Structure formats: C-alpha cells, structure tokens
Amino acid sequence: MTAEVTQIWRHPLKSHGREALEDVSVSAGQTMPGDRVWAVAHEASSADGSQWVSWANFTRGAKAPRLMAINSAYDEAAGLLTLTHPDRPDLTFNPDDPADHPRFLEWEKPLLPENRAGSSHIVRVPGRGMTDTEFPSISLANWASHRAVEHAIGHELSAKRWRSNIWFDLGEAWVENTWLGREVQIGETVLAVRERAVRCLATAASPETGERDADTLKTLNDNWGHQDFSVYAEVVRGGRIRLGDKVQVL
Known part of the structure; x- marks a missing residue:
C-alpha cells in the first residue's frame, strides 16, 4: 500500500x-530536526536537561488545554522562537538563553490553570528531542x-x-x-x-x-x-x- x-x-x-x-x-x-527541541518543566518536575525524562515532567496540553491554541515559528539561524496565541501578544525569544526564560514564563502564565503546578524552567537534552x-x-x-x-x-x-x-x-x-x-x-x-x-x-x-x-x-x-x-x-x-x-x- x-x-x-x-x-x-x-x-x-x-x-x-x-x-x-x-x-x-x-x-x-x-528525532526530526526542530521537533520537541525544548520542553517546559513544571515546579514538581525532576527534569534538569541531563537526560530524557517522561512527559509527566512537563507543562502540557492535557493539563492546560489553552496551550493547544499556540502556533510557533522557529528561526534556526537566529536561534529565536516566535509563539502566537489568540489570547496573547506575539512573543519572540531565545529558548537557549536563560535570561529570556522569565519573559516566556510570564507570557505563558495566563494560559495555565491555577490549580496545577506552574511552569518552572525550559530544558533541552543535547542530541535529541523531548518526544513522548x-x-x-x-x-x-x-x-x-x-x-x-x-x-x-x-x-x-x-x-x-x-x-x-x-x-x-x-x-x-x-x-x-x-x-x-x-x-x-x-x-x-x-x-x-x-x-x-x-x-x-x-x-x-x-x-x-x-x-x-x-x-x-x-x-x-x-x-x-x-x-x-x-x-x-x-x-x-x-x-x-x-x-x-x-x-x-x-
């Protein structure tokens, strides 16, 4: 077939x-280049970027459905990621720059339910994407x-x-x-x-x-x-x- x-x-x-x-x-x-390069660890997560860990360590659409309306555009040459959402202003930031992470966390916060562990930090595992x-x-x-x-x-x-x-x-x-x-x-x-x-x-x-x-x-x-x-x-x-x-x- x-x-x-x-x-x-x-x-x-x-x-x-x-x-x-x-x-x-x-x-x-x-993994596919540019796919699940980074993941957002929540406050109860053990993810530190040293190795692959399961989906339960991350902020995700199963617990925060409003995240599902995000679209993204990744400029690999510049290392910049742009996120758009119907209820949020556009955000362009560098996921590899810890100095940029607070801007992302502030942008994401209104999209998260109040009764769940909040997002804590962005992790990246060298050499592979954070697939499920x-x-x-x-x-x-x-x-x-x-x-x-x-x-x-x-x-x-x-x-x-x-x-x-x-x-x-x-x-x-x-x-x-x-x-x-x-x-x-x-x-x-x-x-x-x-x-x-x-x-x-x-x-x-x-x-x-x-x-x-x-x-x-x-x-x-x-x-x-x-x-x-x-x-x-x-x-x-x-x-x-x-x-x-x-x-x-x-």
Whole structure:
C-alpha cells in the first residue's frame, strides 16, 4: 500500500505550538530536526536537561488545554522562537538563553490553570528531542483514521490536535496500526515502526481556541477499544522527506 506525504509538522517547544514544513532532512537514530527541541518543566518536575525524562515532567496540553491554541515559528539561524496565541501578544525569544526564560514564563502564565503546578524552567537534552517515547521518534499519521474519528464524533476536527509529524492518506482507517515491527520508506528515508501512540486529554482541545470541544478519548475507546492515534517510528536510514513523497511499507 502506497500513499503520499501531505503534511509535515514540527513542534519546537513541546506542547507549545506547531509549525508546518515543506521538507525536512532526518538522520538515523535522531528525532526530526526542530521537533520537541525544548520542553517546559513544571515546579514538581525532576527534569534538569541531563537526560530524557517522561512527559509527566512537563507543562502540557492535557493539563492546560489553552496551550493547544499556540502556533510557533522557529528561526534556526537566529536561534529565536516566535509563539502566537489568540489570547496573547506575539512573543519572540531565545529558548537557549536563560535570561529570556522569565519573559516566556510570564507570557505563558495566563494560559495555565491555577490549580496545577506552574511552569518552572525550559530544558533541552543535547542530541535529541523531548518526544513522548524513550527512543527518538517521529510520528506517522493516517488521514483515513482521522476521518473515521470525525465520523464517529459527528463533526469536523482539526487534525492539528493530534500533534503528529508526517501525514498521508492510506484510504483505510487504522492500517498504520498493523505496521508495528515493519519498516516504511518515505522519500529517501526508511523508518522502523515501533509503537502505537496512546493519546491523552490534550487531543480534546481545539487547536484554534484552546477550549475542550471534543471527547476524543471516549470516541476512540467506545468505537475501537483503544485510545491510540498514529504510530511512532525510528529513523533507520536518513535522508530528505518532502511533501508529495511516496510512503510505502517495505
């Protein structure tokens, strides 16, 4: 079964926005460049930037749904990240500069619920992105599965709520869930599919408003007996991925 890449997304600051790309070059054993480079640790977190730690250490959309309405633009040459939100002024800052972090924390604070641990600091782990998997992963998503969720829930949904990296249309829902243990060629690259992505409450929030507007987890569980959407893969042969590239299971 073959398909074509229709969208490529990266999320420079974990749970704080997304950015569409036309192409990306990936390397074996690495996360997508510019994806989850940084994460925002909360006050109860043990994250210190020395190693990968799990999602529970970070401020994220599952606990703070308004974060889901953030968009981002990362200027790699300048090292600057711009965040936009319908309820906040635009913010441009350097996530690698601790002197810039207070401006970000002040900007983010109104988007966080008062009854949760507040954000504390930004962390970066050298050599990999802060993905939700212990291995450096890239997420692959199928439009047919998204349409199945839309049909079951009874209205349109923005696919940005899934925060997936590479999108394509296999024409049949959940085919991607059968890819575990197999390799997929996308453009010049080969990826090994290793895990299904178990979804959290962040997917219930609208990427346009940051308000919870869809019971995605109940819909998945009631209709398919799981709360998975998309699969996590690891790059085994690097290269360039472009919009329109073929996606083929090997």
